[in-house]
Amino acid sequence: MTASESEQSHLHRMSQLLQKYRPGRLLPVITAGIVLGILNLTIAISFGALIFSGGLADRLCLGIGLILFSASVLGLVVALLSTFRGMIAVPQDTPAAILALIAATLTTTLAGSGHPDQIFMTLVACMAITAMVTGITLWLLGAFQLGRFIRFLPYPVIGGFLAGTGWLLVTGAISMMTDMPLTFNRLPLFLQTSMLVKWLPGVVFGLLLWGILRRYKSDLIIPAMLLISIVLFYLVLFVADISPTEAGLRGWLMGPFPESGLWKPFLFSAVGQAYWPAIFSQSGSIATIVMLSIISLLLNVSGIELAVRQEIDLNRELRAAGLANVLTGLGGGLAGYHALGDTLLEYEMAGKSRIPGIISAMLCGAALLFGMSLLSFFPKFIGGGLLFFLGLNFLSDWVYETWFRLSLSDYMLILLIVSVIGAVGFLEGVLVGIIAAVMLFIVKYSRINVVKHRLSGETYQSNVDRAIPYQRLLKEQGGQILILKLQGYLFFGTADSLLTQVRERIHDQHLKPLRFLVCDFALVTGLDSSALISFTKMTQLAAAQHFTIVLTQLSPQILRQFEREHALKNDALLRIFPDLDHGVEWCEEQILHAEEESGTTQPVPGSDLESVFHEMLDALNQHTRFESLLERMMPYFERQDMQKGMYLIHQGNMPDALYFIESGQATVQLENEGSNHVRLQTIGMGKVVGELGFYLKRPATASVIVQEPGIVYRLSIATLRDMQARDPSLAAFFHEFMAHLLGERLANTNATLQAVIT
Known part of the structure; x- marks a missing residue:
């Protein structure tokens, strides 16, 4: 880069920075930081009064200092490390409420210890341990990428959580x-x-x-309204001849706040003076704080994602909160995490910026070191009004507007969560919402047909390409095979409907008697014990109705479940195959074998190529027309013996011939790297192989390998050209004959496709 280009680059970055922090843009950012700082100072005092009460009331100022230290560290670390610019983290009410119970227990337990400082130091040590354990747990969850599990929480539950938060903000503002x-x-x-x-x-x-x-969008609206409201408030006080001191006594101003600094590092002295047996006895409460902090943090971040319409890296947020809590614990502070209300208030006031979070943290730090008496002149109704505004936003978005976006069941779930949060509590509301969402999911999912495709042997055949007479026979008798391609998770809500469909098929008088029920598990993700019971009942039904159950493509886990429940104990009624193709092939073999034994049909003769042609022509209804041409065609075919393992066609090679199989069997398979080969088709007596590559002159897309020894007749490209030169009418007959074969195959494929999509 030249000096001129470097200078232009610096000027461009400077221009962007000036544009980003121009006075009109900087004012709402600074205002947001100051307002958030005042609110957090108020919260710190409230939490301090909650925890350090009763026998600890004389240490209230020191307790407030510890919480201010937490607010400063949490706010600064998360503001700098969060993936969302504008994220605010503060000490939280849930840890504070539980620590208040711990403080009351410690006060009662250690009341007769004779050491006034021991109760306070024990509580400080307990707060430090709680914050550090919470931080380590959060960091490990983020490091192991476990934050994604919150994504499984249903959308209406998160919506109800946000609506409930709005209700708590409205009522909390008035309180x-x-x-x-x-x-x-x-x-x-x-x-x-x-x-x-x-x-x-x-x-x-x-x-x-x-x-x-x-109605209007501008960064200056909130700062302007705050300034006008403060001026109007003090103008009213002046007109009413009410001094700020008297207004404070009437509860119209924030505070009162301590005047002196509150910072004292307690951790190292607390380690030595704390009564550790009492702390260990509170391990259950500490674990509760850790678990609730994890759940609340993930819920808050998910709520912020929805509100600001931006995806946030949950694992990075967990790591940021974890580091912040560890540092908080080193100073004996209170555990905390991302604040939903404060973050969205920052977003409404200043957009996405890290500066408000940093200013708020610095205000808490300044109050910790120098006191905060000046903030006592801030009108309380403004702080409450901002919280009321934020709560109203939540209620408008998630109670009013969702009525037009969500289904009735999802909307009623949101109202249920809001009602429980308002009447009982926050966590209870979320828990009830999750339970209700699970029940609603079960009801909805049970209505989904577990059968993705319902087919029969008439329209779906295996990949064994049989002689055309056998194909016709299987189409006639294929109704004896019912093929059910299952999907999803099989449980009590769907397994019974599967059994009902089988019963309906058995009693359908318009269809052939059922001999084979094929259940394909390729798309099944799992099943529970109730589904296994349904298959046991199905086996009993098979014994009574004389049909065989064929299960295909069972995963190892599902197979173990069947074996544990002894659902596979009757081999005469139940067969298992690795895939649907082999399962249907077995059913077809049973039908053909039964038909041959009954004398209804005779095996396809295959003494020579001419007899094979005769059978194919009969099946294609072209025998009379082409019979006179067969004798002229025979000399052009080369007779070859097939040995097991012999390649007729190699995948990737250019074809030079096609083959008519007189006897034996070959497999068409896709050869992937390694030994993972996929069977595409099995072909036997009376079938043609290699015709597509022969006519299209393209490399073979699969290999053809002999499975059972036999005889094939080979027609090379050179021989066909010779036929075209010597006997054009015979060559025309051969091409028409091949067109009939390909047309028959296409018709069979279309019939199968039609059965699948209807």
């Missing part, structure tokens, strides 16, 4: 503004004037913001 949980019994209290003043402005702010952003 935040009023400092009182919103419950049905307390509704009258929220309608009193003193309470209305606290929450109604926030609701109006959220509704206005939601309505304006639905």
Whole structure:
């Protein structure tokens, strides 16, 4: 690269950077970071008050410092390492709630220890261990690429989770503004004037913001509304002659916040002073925090994916959260992970940018070191209004708009999850949703026909290319064979319908009596014990109705299941073959053998090539027309003996002749690399092989190998040319004869294809 090109490249990157962070674009980004920082500071105080209460209330400020440390580390690490620019991670309510129970237990257990600091240090050590174990587990899940399993969660369950999150954000916003949980019994209290003043402005702010952003799109709308709302709030205070101190006492402002720094590294001293037997007794609760953190993180990231319509690398998010939690644990902090609400609030305010997450983390760090008394002047209704706006967005997207997109059953599942989340709890709602989705899936899947194709021996034959008289016989008697190509997973919802179809076929008076039931498992992914019971019943039905069950292409796992359940104990009624081709071939052989024994038909004579031609002409209804020409044709064919293993045609070679088989048998097979050869067709007495390559003059696409010794008659390309030169009418007869053969094969193929697609 020349100096001029390098300079142009630098100028281009500088131009892009200036465009990305121009003042009009930077303002909403910084505003989003500040708002998120204030909200996270508030959450830190709430979690601190939740965990460090009762006998630990005198250590509340130190506890808030530990949670602020967690918020700073989690926010910074995830903001820098996440695949989604704009991801926000914070200490979470689920670990905080369980740690509050652990703190209460430790306080009771160690109350008589005589060491006031021991309870606090034991709790700090417990928080550190919880965060580090959570972090290591999350990192290992990401390292082993296990995040993909959340993709199996049904779409309505994730939709219900997001709608439930919206409901919790709406109710949580009102509770935040009023400092009182919103419950049905307390509704009258929220309608009193003193309470209305606290929450109604926030609701109006959220509704206005939601309505304006639905109509207009601009990065400056949210910062402008925040500024106008703050100015209006303090203007109202000025007109009403209410000081900020009095407004704070009435609960209209954030805080109160501690004025001094809160940072103290406790971990190393906690290791020595903690009472470890009490910590070990809480291993069950610690494991619960780890499991719930994994589930919640994956649900949150999946929800963010849907909301922002961007695929996120779940395994990288697990690794980022894992590293953040390990670092948090080293400082004695609270476990946390990706925050759905905060991330989407950042997305609404600033788009996709890492800066808000970094600013929020830095604010928490600054408060940790220097205190946060200045934030006490921030109006509480604005923070609550932003949360209300976000919750309203969720409810609008997943309760209202999904009505027009989803089926009724999926939509009712979303409403069920929202109802349970609102009435009982978040995790309970998700669990009920998963159970309901599984039941709904079972009902829907059981309606799918487990039989992909239903065929008979009349329309589907094996790849054994028999003499035409035998083909006609198999078409006449092929109705005795029922072929069911199964698909999917066989369980109690589908196995019984399979048995019902077999019973209906047995009692159908318009069809020939059933002698062979062929079930092909090539497309079956698995089966449960109820499906095995259905096959046992089918075997009993076969004994009563005198037919044979033929199972083909069973996977090793399914075969072991049959053997464990003793479903293969009656060999007289049940046969197993490696693939459908060999299974149908066996059924055809049984029909032909029975017909020969009954004297209904005679074996195809094959004493010489002329008799073979006679049988083929009879089958093609062309005997009278061509009989006089057969004697003239015989001299052009070369008689050859076939030995087992001999190649008539080599795959890839240019053909130089075609062959009429007088006796013996050959196999047409596709030869892949190694020993993995695929049988395409088995041909015997009275059949022609090599005619396509002979006429098209293309390399052979498969090999023809002798399986049973016999006699063939060879017609070379040179001999055919000689026939055309010496006896043009005879050559014309031969070409017409071959056209009839190819036409017959095409008709048979079309009949099979028609049976498959109808």
